[in-house]
Amino acid sequence: MRLLIVLSIIFAHGACDIADYYAKRAKLAEAENLLTVGGNYPLDHKETIVNRCLMQHKYRELDYAFDNPQYFNCSHHFFVYKNKMRESKVYKIIKNMPKGAALHVHDMALLGPDYVMNLTYMDNLYFCFKPDPVLSGNHLFLQFANQLPNKTCDTWQLISDARRDAKNVTEFDFNLRKHFTLVVDDPDTAYPAITDTWDAFMNYFTTIIPLVTYRPVWEQYFYDALKKYREDNLMYIEVRSVLPNLYELDGSTYDQIVTAKSYKKVLSRFIKDYPDFEGAKIIFAPSRYVGNAELDAYIETARSLKNQVPEIFAGFDLVGQEDKGKPLIDFVPKLLQANDLNFFFHAGETDWYGTQTDGNLYDAILLGTKRIGHAYALTKHPLLMKEVVEKDIGLEINLISNSVLSLVKDLRNHPLNTYVANGMPVVLSSDDPGAWEAEPASDDFYVAFVGASSRLSDLSLLKALGENSLKYSALEPTRKAAALRKLNFQWKRFIDNFDCSKY
Ligand SMILES: *[C@@H]1O[C@H](CO)[C@@H](O)[C@H](O)[C@H]1NC(C)=O
Ligand SMILES: *[C@@H]1O[C@H](CO)[C@@H](O)[C@H](O)[C@H]1NC(C)=O
Ligand SMILES: *[C@@H]1O[C@H](CO)[C@@H](O)[C@H](O)[C@H]1NC(C)=O
Ligand SMILES: *[C@@H]1O[C@H](CO)[C@@H](O)[C@H](O)[C@H]1NC(C)=O
Ligand SMILES: [Zn+2]
Numbered sequence: 001m002r003l004l005i006v007l008s009i010i011f012a013h014g015a016c017d018i019a020d021y022y023a024k025r026a027k028l029a030e031a032e033n034l035l036t037v038g039g040n041y042p043l044d045h046k047e048t049i050v051n052r053c054l055m056q057h058k059y060r061e062l063d064y065a066f067d068n069p070q071y072f073n074c075s076h077h078f079f080v081y082k083n084k085m086r087e088s089k090v091y092k093i094i095k096n097m098p099k100g101a102a103l104h105v106h107d108m109a110l111l112g113p114d115y116v117m118n119l120t121y122m123d124n125l126y127f128c129f130k131p132d133p134v135l136s137g138n139h140l141f142l143q144f145a146n147q148l149p150n151k152t153c154d155t156w157q158l159i160s161d162a163r164r165d166a167k168n169v170t171e172f173d174f175n176l177r178k179h180f181t182l183v184v185d186d187p188d189t190a191y192p193a194i195t196d197t198w199d200a201f202m203n204y205f206t207t208i209i210p211l212v213t214y215r216p217v218w219e220q221y222f223y224d225a226l227k228k229y230r231e232d233n234l235m236y237i238e239v240r241s242v243l244p245n246l247y248e249l250d251g252s253t254y255d256q257i258v259t260a261k262s263y264k265k266v267l268s269r270f271i272k273d274y275p276d277f278e279g280a281k282i283i284f285a286p287s288r289y290v291g292n293a294e295l296d297a298y299i300e301t302a303r304s305l306k307n308q309v310p311e312i313f314a315g316f317d318l319v320g321q322e323d324k325g326k327p328l329i330d331f332v333p334k335l336l337q338a339n340d341l342n343f344f345f346h347a348g349e350t351d352w353y354g355t356q357t358d359g360n361l362y363d364a365i366l367l368g369t370k371r372i373g374h375a376y377a378l379t380k381h382p383l384l385m386k387e388v389v390e391k392d393i394g395l396e397i398n399l400i401s402n403s404v405l406s407l408v409k410d411l412r413n414h415p416l417n418t419y420v421a422n423g424m425p426v427v428l429s430s431d432d433p434g435a436w437e438a439e440p441a442s443d444d445f446y447v448a449f450v451g452a453s454s455r456l457s458d459l460s461l462l463k464a465l466g467e468n469s470l471k472y473s474a475l476e477p478t479r480k481a482a483a484l485r486k487l488n489f490q491w492k493r494f495i496d497n498f499d500c501s502k503y
Helices: 002-012 018-035 045-067 078-085 089-096 113-119 159-165 169-180 194-212 215-231 256-273 292-308 328-336 356-366 382-391 399-404 416-421 442-450 459-471 477-496
Strands: 100-106 125-131 138-144 234-241 279-284 313-316 371-374 394-397 426-428
Touching (some): 089 442, 159 169, 328 356, 416 426
Parallel strands (some): 234 279, 279 313
């Protein structure tokens, strides 16, 4: 609307002279800038000084890449540049910046392979290998137990025994670690198509699940994850979980409510240790590869969560590769009956325009989703774009995930730039950062800032993205207001202590 008024003023008079022309051009550019995310945030005096430092480094990086496009990190595969990227000055500034919340992360990929490797040093951990039916090589199975497990394999062995007997422990661990990450030296060869990436990704989960669902590990993993997210200057997270059944050494298992309660317990312990951390909520997000009967059971579980752990339960979603799983439309009759739950649907995580997967965007919005996970395909739907703005539906953008999971190679082509240009309600998150060895927030913020937004986007954008992450969270209004004040306090401290010469 604002833009229309400006345009009509500009086009009502012809360009009489060149000065007039330049003035009109500048007005257009200014009007466009005002529309962008953060475009109407004025920076105060101190912020302007920080911004000058930040932008000086951003221009240097981008202008070098403009002249030497082969060196532009964000146009390559994330695995190729992720370590280099962390040397960038812009990156280091972003790393230290308060970033609010991560609203789209999955609980079994919060931490990376180095952390997981440490878990393999625990007692009572058995392992076995079986040839993988899909990928070349062997699939690793793990199980904590107080006696030799008797399912899946005939060749279970204690990891501690195998490691003790290994000729070369470094090599033993090096080979083991490969099962806890998607990162490889040559991603284009390892993952020629999206199905290959997803097969490896699903394999990652089958290996990880029995490792982290051992109850003591589960609790420690979540605690350590919160610690890592806080260290990356986040204060709040919303975790999507299939809520797996936890187990003990004797093989006994617990129901899903116990898993949810374990989150609550760990969270209280963490907040006692780190009172500046705002907290976490869970979104129950089981597999979309199910029939209607299982969906009924899911909804029932979601309702008991809402009753039994209301303070940490945010809502419901379905997960799994959207192209292969059931489309939302198959579940619409049941989901319409479940509108007592808040929905946070994954939708439009696809390159396939006009397919059923693409159509998930219609259902997510019509079903009243509070936010959309990915919304990658949204730009192809002008009316849905309008709905998103009118209903103020947060778009959870996961740039590195989209690149690693084979939707987009060059992040300059990611639709985030369109959402930012239109001032749409975007938040940044990292999806499964542990699986591709990304940081909880900094890596995604960096590639958003340098790769997927305008060269001219500045500190205002980063500040707005941090605020959006709390604004679109599932926090109750009073807690949300408190969290925003906390962020504002952290931001002021960051600005006050900023020293350009340190970068
Ligand atoms: C990636 O970024 C780093 C740090 O700014 C830079 O040194 C490097 O040249 C860039 N490009 C590549 C291809 O690594
Ligand atoms: C793994 O354990 C070692 C030794 O306790 C510790 O120094 C290291 O920080 C741990 N690594 C991770 C990623 O937690
Ligand atoms: C396999 O292990 C389970 C639990 O440890 C036990 O109940 C079952 O009897 C075992 N089966 C066989 C064939 O040993
Ligand atoms: C053990 O394996 C590592 C990694 O493959 C290798 O670098 C190292 O030289 C090996 N050490 C010995 C003693 O063979
Ligand atoms: Zn996701």
